[in-house]
Amino acid sequence: MAEKYLNEISIDARRLYTKAVESAQRENYDYALALFSQTLEKEPGFFECRKALRVAQAKKSAGASTGFFKKMMSGAGSSPQVAKAKMALNKNPAEAMAIAEQILNTDAGNAYAHRIIADAAEALDFPKTRVLALEMLVKHSPKDKALVIEFANLVAETKGNAGVAEKALEEIIRAVGYDTDLQQAQKNLSAHKTMDEGGYGALEDGTGSYRDILKNKDEAVLLEQEKRVQKTEDVAERLIGEYEARLQNEPDNLKLLRSLAELYTQKNQFDQALELYQRIKGSETGGDATLDLAMVNTQVRRFDFELAQLNPFAPDLAEQQAKIAAEKLSFQTAECQKRVEKYPTDLGIRFEMGSLYFQAGKIGEAIAEFQKAQGNPHKRIAAMSCLAQCFAKRKMFDLAARTLQNAIKEKAGIDEEKKDLIYQLGCVFEGMGKKEDAVEQFKIIYETDISYKDVAAKVDAFYAGQ
Numbered sequence: 001m002a003e004k005y006l007n008e009i010s011i012d013a014r015r016l017y018t019k020a021v022e023s024a025q026r027e028n029y030d031y032a033l034a035l036f037s038q039t040l041e042k043e044p045g046f047f048e049c050r051k052a053l054r055v056a057q058a059k060k061s062a063g064a065s066t067g068f069f070k071k072m073m074s075g076a077g078s079s080p081q082v083a084k085a086k087m088a089l090n091k092n093p094a095e096a097m098a099i100a101e102q103i104l105n106t107d108a109g110n111a112y113a114h115r116i117i118a119d120a121a122e123a124l125d126f127p128k129t130r131v132l133a134l135e136m137l138v139k140h141s142p143k144d145k146a147l148v149i150e151f152a153n154l155v156a157e158t159k160g161n162a163g164v165a166e167k168a169l170e171e172i173i174r175a176v177g178y179d180t181d182l183q184q185a186q187k188n189l190s191a192h193k194t195m196d197e198g199g200y201g202a203l204e205d206g207t208g209s210y211r212d213i214l215k216n217k218d219e220a221v222l223l224e225q226e227k228r229v230q231k232t233e234d235v236a237e238r239l240i241g242e243y244e245a246r247l248q249n250e251p252d253n254l255k256l257l258r259s260l261a262e263l264y265t266q267k268n269q270f271d272q273a274l275e276l277y278q279r280i281k282g283s284e285t286g287g288d289a290t291l292d293l294a295m296v297n298t299q300v301r302r303f304d305f306e307l308a309q310l311n312p313f314a315p316d317l318a319e320q321q322a323k324i325a326a327e328k329l330s331f332q333t334a335e336c337q338k339r340v341e342k343y344p345t346d347l348g349i350r351f352e353m354g355s356l357y358f359q360a361g362k363i364g365e366a367i368a369e370f371q372k373a374q375g376n377p378h379k380r381i382a383a384m385s386c387l388a389q390c391f392a393k394r395k396m397f398d399l400a401a402r403t404l405q406n407a408i409k410e411k412a413g414i415d416e417e418k419k420d421l422i423y424q425l426g427c428v429f430e431g432m433g434k435k436e437d438a439v440e441q442f443k444i445i446y447e448t449d450i451s452y453k454d455v456a457a458k459v460d461a462f463y464a465g466q
C-alpha cells in the first residue's frame with residue numbers, strides 16, 4: 001500500500017474530501033471530522049486528507065473552552081479504544097490507524113493515538129503519515145531525546161520538514177546537552193537539506209527516487225540498506241544500553257542520569273525512571289523544580305499506561321477505570337496543591353488547581369481557585385466559563401448567568417469559545433425555567449452555525465411549539 005495524491009484517489013473519495021474542506025473552512029469541525037474520516041476509510045493512503053484532518057482536530061480542540069477538563073479525562077475515556085487499536089496493530093494496521101483517528105477526533109493531543117498511527121504508518125509504508133505523527137509526538141514531548149532522534153532520522157530519510165526537525169534537535173541540545181547521537185542526527189539532517197537544495201523535488205511528488213538522483217548505484221543500494229536498518233532499530237533500547245554502560249564510569253553525571261530516566265519513562269519502565277530521579281534528587285546539586293515536575297509527569301504517565309493496558313472486554317472494566325482514574329486524580333490534586341503553596345501567585349497553577357477540584361467534586365474549592373485565575377489574561381475567559389459551571393452545579397443559576405454574560409461581553413465576534421459561552425448561558429436559562437430567554441441564546445448560535453451541538457433541535461422545537 002502506498003500514499004496517494006488528490007489526482008490518484010477515487011471520485012467518491014474526492015467529493016467527500018471537498019465537502020470536508022468546505023466544512024472545515026466554515027468552522028463546522030464536527031461535520032468536517034466525520035467527512036475526513038469517511039474519506040480515509042475509502043483511501044487510507046490519502047496523506048493530504050490526513051493532514052487536513054489533523055488541522056481540524058487541533059482547531060476543534062483549541063476552540064473548546066472546557067478543553068482542560070477533556071484533557072484531564074482523556075486517559076480514562078479513550079483507553080478502551082487505545083487498547084483495541086494496539087490489539088489491531090499487528091494484524092490490521094489500517095484498522096488500528098482508523099481507531100486511533102477516532103480517538104484524536106475527541107482528544108487531539110492523545111500521545112498514545114499518535115504513537116499508534118506512527119507505528120501503523122511504518123507497517124503500511126506511509127512515510128509522510130509517520131513523519132506527521134512523530135512531529136505531533138515531539139511537540140507533545142520535546143525533551144524526549146530518543147523520540148526527537150527517531151523523528152530527525154526519519155525526516156532525514158524521507159521528504160520531511162527538515163526545519164521542524166532541526167528546531168527540535170536544537171531545543172533538546174539546549175535542554176540536555178550535546179552528545180554523539182544528537183550530532184549524528186544533525187549530520188543526517190544536513191545531508192537531507194543538501195539533497196533538497198540540489199533540486200531533488202521529484203522525490204516529493206513521487207515521480208523520482210533516490211536511485212535516480214544518486215549517480216553511484218552502489219551508494220543507492222547502501223543507502224536503502226541503512227534505511228531498513230534504521231526502521232527496525234529500537235533507538236531508545238540502544239541508548240539505554242549505552243547510557244547504562246557510561247554510568248559505570250560516570251556515576252555522578254546528573255545529565256546522563258536524567259537522560260536515562262527519560263528513556264526509561266518512554267519505555268514505560270517507571271520504577272527504573274523514578275529510582276534514577278530520586279538518585280539525582282539525593283545528590284548535593286540535583287534538586288530543582290523541573291526535577292519535581294518530571295517525577296510528577298512520570299507518575300501521571302504510569303497511571304495513563306495502566307489505563308491503556310486494561311482489557312477492554314473485562315466485565316469490570318468500568319470499575320477498574322474508575323479506580324485508576326480516582327488514584328490519578330488524587331495524586332495530581334495533592335501534587336498541584338504543593339505547587340500552589342510553593343508558587344501562590346502563579347495564576348496558571350491556580351486554574352489547574354480549580355480544574356482538579358472541579359473533577360473531584362470539590363466545587364467550593366474550585367470556585368475559589370477560578371476566581372483567582374481570572375486575574376490571568378490568558379486564562380480569564382476559560383476561568384469565567386469554569387466558574388459559571390461551578391455556580392450551575394450548585395444551582396446558583398443567577399450567578400452562573402451573570403458570569404457568562406460578563407464573559408460574553410469580553411469576546412468580540414463569534415468563535416468556538418464564544419459559542420460555548422452562549423450555549424452554556426442558554427442551558428442556565430433553561431435551568432431557571434426561562435425558556436424564551438434560553439431559546440434567544442440558542443438562536444444566536446443557530447444564525448451562524450446550525451450544526452452546533454443540539455441548537456437546531458432546540459430552536460426547531462421552540463417554533464414547532466408556537
